[in-house]
Amino acid sequence: MARVVVDVMLKPEILDPQGQAVQRALPRLGFEGIADVRQGKRFELEVEGPVDEAALARIHELAETFLANTVIEDFAVKVEESAQVAEPAK
Amino acid sequence: MTARIGVVTFPGTLDDRDALRAARIAGAEPVSLWHRDKDLKQVDAVVLAGGFSYGDYLRAGAIARFSPVMGQIIEQAREGMPVLGICNGFQILTETHLLPGAMLRNNHLHFVCKDQKLRVENAETAWTRDYTAGQEISVPLKNIDGRYVADEHALDELEAEGRVAFRYADGNPNGSLRDIAGITNAAGNVVGLMPHPEHAVEPLVGTGGTDGLGFFTSILKKLVTAS
Numbered sequence: 001m002a003r004v005v006v007d008v009m010l011k012p013e014i015l016d017p018q019g020q021a022v023q024r025a026l027p028r029l030g031f032e033g034i035a036d037v038r039q040g041k042r043f044e045l046e047v048e049g050p051v052d053e054a055a056l057a058r059i060h061e062l063a064e065t066f067l068a069n070t071v072i073e074d075f076a077v078k079v080e081e082s083a084q085v086a087e088p089a090k
Numbered sequence: 091m092t093a094r095i096g097v098v099t100f101p102g103t104l105d106d107r108d109a110l111r112a113a114r115i116a117g118a119e120p121v122s123l124w125h126r127d128k129d130l131k132q133v134d135a136v137v138l139a140g141g142f143s144y145g146d147y148l149r150a151g152a153i154a155r156f157s158p159v160m161g162q163i164i165e166q167a168r169e170g171m172p173v174l175g176i177c178n179g180f181q182i183l184t185e186t187h188l189l190p191g192a193m194l195r196n197n198h199l200h201f202v203c204k205d206q207k208l209r210v211e212n213a214e215t216a217w218t219r220d221y222t223a224g225q226e227i228s229v230p231l232k233n234i235d236g237r238y239v240a241d242e243h244a245l246d247e248l249e250a251e252g253r254v255a256f257r258y259a260d261g262n263p264n265g266s267l268r269d270i271a272g273i274t275n276a277a278g279n280v281v282g283l284m285p286h287p288e289h290a291v292e293p294l295v296g297t298g299g300t301d302g303l304g305f306f307t308s309i310l311k312k313l314v315t316a317s
Contacts, residue, residue, distance in 0.1 A: 010194075014239060015265065017197050066156070069149055069185065071192040072239060 002051040003080040004059050008068045009040035043067055044080075051079050093118050093313035095306070096133030098163070100125040100154050104141035105176065105288060112288040113137070116306030118313075125157045134313045135172040135216075136163055138179025140232075140286060150193055150235040151181030164188060172216040172279045172309055177233055180272070180282030189273055189282050190248065191240030196233070197265025205297045206231035206285050207259040208271050212252050215278040216312050220304040226259050227301035231285040238266035238273075238284070248273055256283050 010016050016038050023037035043063075047055060060077055068075040095113040099106045099122060110120035121133050125143075130136070143154035154160065164186055167173045175183035183189045196202060205228050210221040221227065240248070245268055248254050256272035264284075272283025287302025289295075296302075 013241075014194070015197060015237075017195060017199050017265075021199060066152070067148070069152065069192055071184070071190075071241075072194065 001046045001048065004045045004047055004051060004056070005078050005080050006043040006045065006059070006063045006067050006075055007040060007078075008043070008063075008073050008075045009038060011072060011074055014072050041067075093134040093310055094121050094132060095119070095309065096121045096123045096130060096136045098123045098125060098136065098138055098159055100141070100143035100157060102142040102145055103139055103178070105139040105286065106141075108286075109137045109139040109176070109288045112291045112302065112306050115291050116303060116310050118306065118310045123159055125154070125159050127159045128162060130159075130162050130166065135174070135309050136167075137288075138163075138173065138175040138182050139288070140177030140179060143178055143182065146178070146235070149181075149185070151178060151183075151185040154178075154182045155185040160186065167280050170277060170279050172312070173281075174217050174305060174309070175280075175282035176286055176288060177236075177284055180284055181235065183280060183282040188280050189275060190244045191238055191273070193235050193284075194237045194239055196236050196263075199234075201232070201234040202236065202263050203230070203232040204263070205229070206263060206271075208256045208283075208285060209259040210255070211257055212255045212274060212278075214252075215255055215274045215281050217281045217305045217308050218255060219312060220308040227290075227304070228297050228299055229285045229287050229290040229302045230296055231263060233264075233284055236264040236266065236284045238270045240267065245270075251276060255281055256285075 019037040019039040026034050063075045095118045097106050097109040113120040181193045210225045213221045213223045253274050255274045257269045258271050262269050274281045287305045290297045290302035
């Protein structure tokens, strides 16, 4: 089964107080030098059948209409090749 | 003859009972709608009440938007049926794009629960005619995803068309852009706001006032006059 990953991030101009809270916590934990943190969502879709152009078009549609709210978020769809390669031989 | 006001219950809705009660106190006939209903039982208007529909998974209101009952509500709202979205209901209305913009986590990341002063900016919508423009009212506010955002162009358009229906009047509780607490669509039949008028309809409970009752008397007058 092939895996398609959809990453959803708040648009750059949208304030991300959760990311800011993470960033502010870092120095307290001894992690220096991180200037900014933005928090997003990652969806891993296990796709039945081949991940061809038609399948990717459908996934793009589902990301655009459901997984992301494009008023406030950007999204990226990518096929994760390693999921297929990593299948263990039995 | 009175009007039938439907209130939708999704899994996770909390304030449906109070919304039904507010409709009844205003003199309307309250009608319960279930999220699986495909038929709206001949209601004249719909209230989407507060709560955490479908656990607010993914985004507040994102899953409720695709529930069976919403298909009819979206269609009829476009044809002019009055719809009021309160809190989670407002989040659902932005997710359906019946109202522009989106709701995000409060800028301070805390849940807010307090009495909130609002300024009524537009007293001509289907849900605000019993108020006067500029009037200040006090109703409860309780949420964590209450920060209204939209791009600058959309905000300018809302302001220019008088579609900012309510603004926070005594300090911005959540970082909402331009202090926006509620908005209306261009036709004035679809209104959404974060604070809870349905919790301020009886002197005994809530804020101790009845500042929220005007939403329900407004819609009742409009519907009864129209029929």
